[in-house]
Amino acid sequence: MKLVQGLGRFSVSGVEREDYPHEDLMKEGDKKFSITVKDMKRMLDKTGYSISADVARIALSGLLVKFTSNSAIAVATDGHRLTMLKKEIEIQNGETDDVEILIPAKTVGYLGKMLGEGDGVVEITVGVGTVRFAVGSYILTSKLITERYPNFEQVIPKDNTKTLIAERKSFFAAAKRAAVMSNPLTHLIKMDIEENKVELSSSDYDVGGEAFEKVIVEYTEEPMKIGFNSTYLLEILRHLDSEEVKFLMKNTLSSALIMPLPQEEGEEYLSILMPLRLPEEEG
Template sequence: MKFIVSSTALFSHLQAVSRVINSKNTLPILDCFLFDLQDGTLSITVSDTETTMVTSVEVNESDKNGRFAVVAKTLLDALKEIPEQPITFDINDTLEITVQYQNGKYSLMGQNADEFPQSAALGDNAVRVEMGADILLSGINRAIFATADDELRPVMNGIYFDITTDDITMVASDGHKLVRYKTLVARGNERAAFILPKKPANLMKNLLGKEQGNVVIEFDERNAVFTMERYRMVCRLIEGRYPNYNSVIPQNNPHKVTVDRQMLVGALRRVSIFSSQSSSLIKLRMQENMIVISAQDIDFSTSAEETQVCQYSGNAMSIGFKSTFLIDILNNMSASEVVIELADPSRAGVIVPVEQEENEDILMLLMPMMLND
C-alpha cells in the first residue's frame, strides 16, 4: 500500500495523541502508532490498554486500504525534522516501510496491526451527554490540581462528574482541598455520574484548547468515550463511590473577607519563603479591613509579616493554612477579587469569586492547619 500525506498535518496529529503512550509498556505493540487507511482517510490509534485515542488525517492520494503499526518514537523524531511538504509512505507485504520526502528517504520496519489491542465497547445502558469543549476545558483546568495521588482511595484520584437534569458539576478533592465547578449550560437527560482518571483528564486538557463545538460524552459503569471534532478518546473509569462532597462544605460562615486575588497571591509567595519547610504553615489574621499574613520558621529563626487591605468587618480572628495549597487555589481562580468565608479556625475556609462567570458556579475549599499560639 502507498499513500501521500502532508508532513506537518501528520506530525501535529501524531504529536497530540502520542501523550497516551507510556514510557514503559508490557506489550511492545503499545510503543506503536496503529495506522489504518480506509478510503483516503488515515486513522491513527494509540493505547496504554486503559486509555485509547484515535485521530484521523486526510491523505492526498492512496492506492488501497490497509493497516500497520509503527514504533511511535522513531517516526515522531524523524517527522519533527521535516519542513512542510508531501511525504510518501510505501509499505510492502513484509511490512517494510519507506518514507520518502523531498531530499531523502527513511526505511523502517512496521509491525502486525492485528496485535494491537481493541478498545473497549460501551454497554447498551450507556449514558450520553454533550457539553461545549470550552466548558469541559474550563472544568478540567479548574479541578485537576485538586485531585489526589492516593493508592488506598483511588476514587479521589480523578475528577468526579455529577450529572443532573439541571446542570453538570465537576468535583476534585485530595482531602485537604476541594474544587466544585458547576456549569448551568450543560445538563443530562437523567441523573448519572462517573469518575474520570487524572491521565485522560490531562490528555483532554491538552486537546480541548484546539477544539470547537461540542464534546459528546458516552459512558457506562466501566468506560467512557469522548468524541471531539478531531479526536476520539476511550478510557477506563475509576470504579467506586465518590464521597458526598456537599456534606464537607461548611454552610454558615459568618466571617467574610473580600480581597484582591493577585495581591494576596503576591503576599503569600513572599511571606511563605519564611515558613517552616516541613509544614509551609502561614497564618492569616483578619481585623477591621485588613489582613495580616505571617509565617515563621523556629528552626532557622526566620519570620515574615505583611499587611494587605481587604473588606472585613467581623471580630478579629486568626486561621492557619498550608501556603502552597492556598496559592494553588487562588491561582486556579480567574476572578480579580475573591471572598474567603470562614466559620472558625478549625473549620474549612471556603473561597469563591466575588462575581461568578455567567452560567457557572465555582467554589474552592481548604482545610485549615492548627496554629501553635
C-alpha cells in the same frame, strides 16, 4: 524497526499489528450526548488540580462529574481541600438522564490536552464502567473509577459567617511573598485578621527566617487567626478569574470557604480549605 541518523543506529522492538488490543469498550445502548469543548475544558481546569495524588485513596484519585438536563457539577478533593464548579450548560444531541462519572486523574490530563483551546463540541458516551470522549478526529476511551465517591455536599460549611473580601491579585502577591519563609514540611502561612486588614506571616525556625506582609481587606467581624497550607492557598487563588476573592470563615479550627467575587454568570465556583493548627494553639 531500525533508525539510522548520521553515524548513529537505533533499534526499537515492537509487536505485530494484529497483536495490538482493539477491543471496543463501548456497547450498544450506552448513553451518548454532547457539550461544548469550552464548558468541558473549564470544568477540568477549575477543579482538576485538587485531585488526590494518593493512589491508595482510589475514590479521591479522580474527578467526579455529574450531568443533569441543563447543568453539570465537577468536584475534586484530596482530603485537605475541595473544589467544586456547578455550571449551567447546554446538552446537545442526547439526554444525560442524571449521568454521574468518576474520571481517573490520568484521563483528566489526557482529555485536557485533547480539548486544547478549540471550539466545537465534545461527544461523551457513558457505558458500564467506561467513558468515551470524541472531539473532531480524536477519540479517548477510558475505564471509570467504580469506587463510591464521598458525599461532598456534607462537607460544605453552612455556618461560616465571618466574611473577608480582598483584591485577589494583591492578596495573591502578598501571600506568595509571605510564603517564601514557610516551613518546608508544613508550608504554614498564618492569617492574623483584624478590622479591614490582615497580616500574612510565615516562619522557618530551622533557618531562622520570618516573613510578614500586610494587606488591606474588607472585614468587620471580631479578630481571628487562622493558618493554611500556603501551597494549597496559592493554588486556589491562582485558579480564580475574578477581581476579588471572598473568604467565609468560622473559627481557627474550621475549614474556610473561598470563592470568586463576583461569580461568573451561570456558575457556582467554590473551594474548601482545611486549616492547619497554629503553634500557639498546640501549646
